[in-house]
Amino acid sequence: MTPIDPESAAGAAEYAASRAASGAEAEIETEIERRRSPRASLIVRVRYGSVDAVFSEFTRNVNEGGVFIKTDNPAEAGTRVNLEFELPGGAGTIKATGRVTHVQERGNAIDPRGMGVQFEELDADARERINDFVRKLRSPA
Numbered sequence: 001m002t003p004i005d006p007e008s009a010a011g012a013a014e015y016a017a018s019r020a021a022s023g024a025e026a027e028i029e030t031e032i033e034r035r036r037s038p039r040a041s042l043i044v045r046v047r048y049g050s051v052d053a054v055f056s057e058f059t060r061n062v063n064e065g066g067v068f069i070k071t072d073n074p075a076e077a078g079t080r081v082n083l084e085f086e087l088p089g090g091a092g093t094i095k096a097t098g099r100v101t102h103v104q105e106r107g108n109a110i111d112p113r114g115m116g117v118q119f120e121e122l123d124a125d126a127r128e129r130i131n132d133f134v135r136k137l138r139s140p141a
Helices: 009-021 124-138
Strands: 045-049 054-063 066-070 080-086 093-104 114-121
Touching: 045 066, 054 124, 066 093, 080 114, 093 124
Parallel strands: none
Antiparallel strands: 045 054, 045 080, 054 066, 066 114, 080 093, 093 114
16 A cells, blocks of 8 residues: 655545545544534644744644644643645645644544644635635545
8 A cells, every 4th residue: 555645735635535435534523513614634734833932743634714733742722823834736825823722632543632723813815725625625526
């Protein structure tokens, strides 16, 4: 089996398709679902920073409202962060400011350790590019 390259557009799409086909999309939620927009599995490198430091990790999923960042060193809930990431397919760099809304302290194969970041400042063009990308990933082929 060939490994999936999450840095490429094809790799990200293949990863999302394999998760959907395996039923992984229907993840078990252990708390009340607060998202207002559907999310899509997406693994891309995200650069983020706060007052103290700058980090580079990988996303797990994204929607117009925010992103989940897989990390062994999540920031505390309430921390304001600046984010920068590329959507696959050459849609350009997404820059946003957000706030850590929840922290997954203990990770496992289904729910990795990391943090959910809600976008607070995201321009309309970037929001639309994320929406378009999520719709394409979620639509039947």
